[in-house]
């Protein structure tokens with residue numbers, strides 16, 4: 001008997017039966033563009049082994065103009081065919097099923113060659129698209145159909161036609177981007193002609209025994225998007241055109257409402273998919289911020305969908321399904337929806353991986369082999385770097401003892417989990433605790449790891465982390481505290497707060513100080529109101545007419561930095577805008593280009609870039625001026641002649657984050 005009866009019900013698609021209700025959603029890793037298809041095959045095969053019913057590849061361009069950027073992976077040449085065939089063979093050998101996503105980016109293509117229904121530039125691309133003529137439209141349809149036919153020849157079990165997120169097909173659907181007056185524009189019947197025609201001709205080309213998923217934008221979250229009636233009409237037309245399954249898309253990429261970030265409540269948009277249930281006869285998949293078997297089961301049990309799609313959770317743990325089935329869901333590495341190692345990497349043109357699981361998309365390169373020579377390893381510091389090193393080393397068979405002077409594991413993660421919108425960090429710390437127990441790490445909390453305690457071990461890993469940097473500003477009075485004082489609750493800030501330092505932690509502290517009571521991330525209704533999301537059945541595109549309605553901040557907060565660039569510029573590529581927008585909604589002043597003169601009882605004295613001096617009246621000044629390495633243990637060990645491995649913030653404090661710490665810990669442990 002499974003804990004998740006809805007999740008493990010088979011799904012009959014006619015010519016094929018899926019073994020459970022979990023789809024691994026499309027996720028671009030960048031591996032295809034590397035051209036190393038051994039890695040691509042290993043990545044998908046590893047996930048197939050984990051028991052997911054069906055996977056969808058990252059988006060494959062049907063032609064040059066449709067690629068998300070020049071050189072984007074596709075399926076047009078004979079070499080492409082050979083490469084894709086290797087992927088499908090590896091997946092099938094591992095007992096899995098895989099569909100290829102066909103992604104035509106339209107005006108989102110980062111290329112001067114981009115094409116679209118109308119020459120309307122998107123706000124997230126520097127290139128204005130070329131408006132397609134009749135012949136040009138026919139070419140796009142033919143290329144998409146050809147990509148589907150080739151996918152079938154390459155051994156895929158199906159295709160997903162990407163019709164959401166504001167990409168090419170979506171651009172035809174709404175007047176926001178389709179200004180045409182011919183048979184492809186104007187009335188809704190005309191605007192939906194292209195997606196429906198694509199699905200009809202794809203089905204015609206591939207025959208009945210091939211899965212055709214259509215990803216449909218159910219709530220556009222942009223001005224002049226679809227109405228709910230139009231969504232239903234499209235879903236029904238796509239079904240009639242021959243699709244096997246409808247998948248959910250939430251929000252266009254240019255939407256100014258977060259849809260997958262960690263501050264988005266879990267399963268925040270499954271109610272939208274639920275509205276389509278009963279309107280079509282084919283199975284419907286829901287998605288966005290579903291990251292545990294419990295949430296997935298609830299979504300299915302509540303009738304929100306026939307199947308759930310999860311993408312990032314399969315980077316975090318390829319064995320998600322297998323572990324849920326075996327009743328050990330507690331050991332599933334949780335996706336915390338941070339985007340730091342997956343989507344942010346993609347936007348930085350780096351190979352995607354996962355903050356929680358550095359092996360993701362690096363399966364052939366970062367291998368945790370069982371050791372043949374178990375050794376006694378001490379790890380000092382139970383922050384992300386130390387935890388990662390400990391569980392990987394112990395998992396490989398070493399005898400690991402983990403020390404921390406604190407009474408709990410987690411280090412700086414314990415600070416992150418207190419920030420409204422970062423509640424997922426609780427799950428990450430809990431998972432580390434589970435894995436310490438599972439791998440048999442001896443945990444010594446409330447214990448200072450000194451030279452004497454570490455002397456008898458074969459290997460010593462120093463992961464003692466960081467200490468807050470003292471920015472050295474003259475303090476002549478007033479309440480001046482560190483971010484640790486605030487986030488641990490040791491100090492309650494006054495009503496007017498100045499924050500010195502606008503890095504990740506300065507932003508986090510501002511978020512913490514401008515919220516009161518329950519976090520909107522834990523309260524869907526409050527979150528939808530905060531960001532201005534409405535029922536698309538009542539308001540076109542799901543945009544509330546009154547816009548975002550955040551709860552007022554209990555404090556007046558200002559955030560300062562010395563650099564003259566826009567504060568928050570260096571935050572995550574895909575999440576920085578959310579942090580900035582969120583603080584703007586709370587009235588936080590974000591000021592760059594200042595120098596600090598002194599702090600006294602009247603407030604923070606500073607000088608602006610133009611030389612004007614100013615006193616910022618405030619009750620509390622919070623120092624978030626970065627970190628310095630905590631190396632006293634490493635130095636003491638060195639002085640005693642004990643060799644150690646120094647990792648995480650103790651190694652390099654600058655721009656330290658959990659991603660680098662966990663990766664470094666895992667890589668060291670893999671090599672011991």
Ligand code: NAP
Nearest residue numbers: 471501502503504505506561562563624625626655656657
């Ligand atoms: P940080 O990102 O390096 O920011 C430090 C801030 O302090 C900067 O704004 C810097 O700006 C200022 N600063 C540095 N030296 C100073 C000095 N001597 N006097 C006054 N101001 C000074 O460090 P952090 O905010 O402590 O965050 C640590 C790491 O945690 C970051 O690298 C970040 O990646 C990670 N983190 C990430 C997130 C996230 O959202 N992804 C959230 C929290 C933490 P100026 O030099 O211009 O004044």
Ligand code: SF4
Nearest residue numbers: 335336338339354355
């Ligand atoms: Fe999830 Fe973050 Fe890993 Fe991406 S990097 S898969 S968002 S935990």
